[in-house]
Amino acid sequence: MSEIVVDMVKIVKNYQIAEQEIQVLKEIYLQIKQGEFIAVLGPSGSGKSTLMNIIGCLDTPTSGEYFLAGRKIQDQNEKTMARIRNMEIGFIFQSFHLLARQTALRNVELPLIYAGYKQKERRIMAEAMLEQVGLSDRSAHFPNQLSGGQQQRVAIARALINNPTILLADEPTGALDQKTGMQVLELFHEINVQGRTIIMITHDSGIAKQAKRVVNIIDGIVSEGGLNIA
């Protein structure tokens, strides 16, 4: 359980906005071990979304080294990056990002399509995963027929379907009321207990304290620590 799945060494990210170069991440060092449930806590503009994008292989750092599950992520071509996102990372977004014209089942199947599974296999796997998040009776429903909490659970099922190394959640409760939000976090705990690494990005210290470990990010600098800073 001590294997390091995320290892960031001196990560810097600059953005060119108009003429100005803005340093969003300033020499970040971050190690996350297998099985951790970690919250990255920071106010808006702190660079936490940028950090999440780099962790999720949606973006590459300007400098520094990033290892995901022992593999160095740098200058990979688009195809390899897509492969890594598909196999190693399960994304959960604030606004769920379910495809509106697809049923819950089809939404959960989506990563399997890109992983190259056949339709029959996909169906069986997706049904099993929906059952695990307690939605087996909703598999034929469309997103707009589901409550916010149910939609987020479909999204979680989708994130887990490819058995990823890390679950990467960006403000997973941001669009939910408090009670539903807590239910989602409880589900996170269950998933974490099964050994899955969860990285949760949030600006809400109340949410962050649900994690086992909290990392603060302010002005592009990460510090290990308490909830008191935010």
Place this chain on the structure above:
Amino acid sequence: MLKEILMMALDNIIGNKMRSFLTMLGIMIGVTSIIALITVVQGVTGEVIDRFSEMGAGKVTVQAYGTALKAGLNENDIADLSAIEYVSGVSPTVSLSSTAARGSKIFEDINVEGNNEIYFENNQDTIIQGRPLNVYDMSSGYSNVCIIDENIADELFWGENPINKQMYLGGQNYTVVGLMESETNFFRQNTGRVKIPYKNALRLSDMANIMNIEIYLYDANDTEIANYEIENVLNAAFNYTEDSFNILNFESILSSMQEMQSMLTAMLTGIASIALLVGGVGIMNMMLVSVTERTTEIGLRKALGAEPRQIQYQFVIEAVLLSLLGGLFGALFGLLISYIAAAAMDTKFALSPSAIALGLGFSALVGIVFGWTPARKASRLKPIDALRSE
């Protein structure tokens, strides 16, 4: 994978029914016009060519203009032409205009044609009643027999059977031996026609020589070589004088007509393709809008592991599918229109597989060409930008 991408594309087309339909409409109109134009043109010209070749296969027409010394062809020349091994027979055509009369009834401006028995042997369906002119009618030049058409029969022999009755033609007494159909002619509806032995016609017109002949061949496939032999005989007859004669064979006319048909088809296809091009621009427009609208979806798919190539395929296939569907409906409408047109114009409806293939092929091509740029744009979207866009 292809199946999944196809499903996705179909999902999206069905999900935006109105928009998809309007986009397809452009392609539909293009393909409809291509198919309708091609089939109608081919139907009509094909009909003309068919009739033409029915009329003229295995036949060579010679117009003899003559020289200063020799005004036209004589009996010897005709005998020489008849002797060519590919030639089954030669019939002179001596045309003049005259007046027919019987009792107090007069029919003016009738077309009189002098032929020999060979003409009737080769045009067996000329006579509808009575007998054709035969070799005995030809011998003297004083055998005053004629074949009249129904117009003249109606005018001069109303209510009677004209066969073996007398009438006057150019002031001479003639016996009617046969009846032929009146010619329905676009320009002069109610002319009368009379056929008489060609020697009589020469006498009636005060001509010594024959200006027009029709040469019948044993086999239409020999037209080219027969043509060459005929030319030799005529060159000898007119002492190699330039422009002394003209040979018209139907094979060469036919081939130039077919050439014209394919030119016409190509031209009309070109014009109709413009409509297809406009349809393609419509597809491109819709795909660009679709990419912009679905930025989030594209970002999500990329975050979930879609490769840029897979995104590109999805959008190209969507464009091709739209275009092909348009093409398919267009083909159906085009065929319907050409079917109706064929029925209305009383020509035969020819289902042209090449036109359908062309229409569908073009529409698929249009989909690829005009779907490419929007699809490329979609595939190059960065997932972070895409996911942030709401």
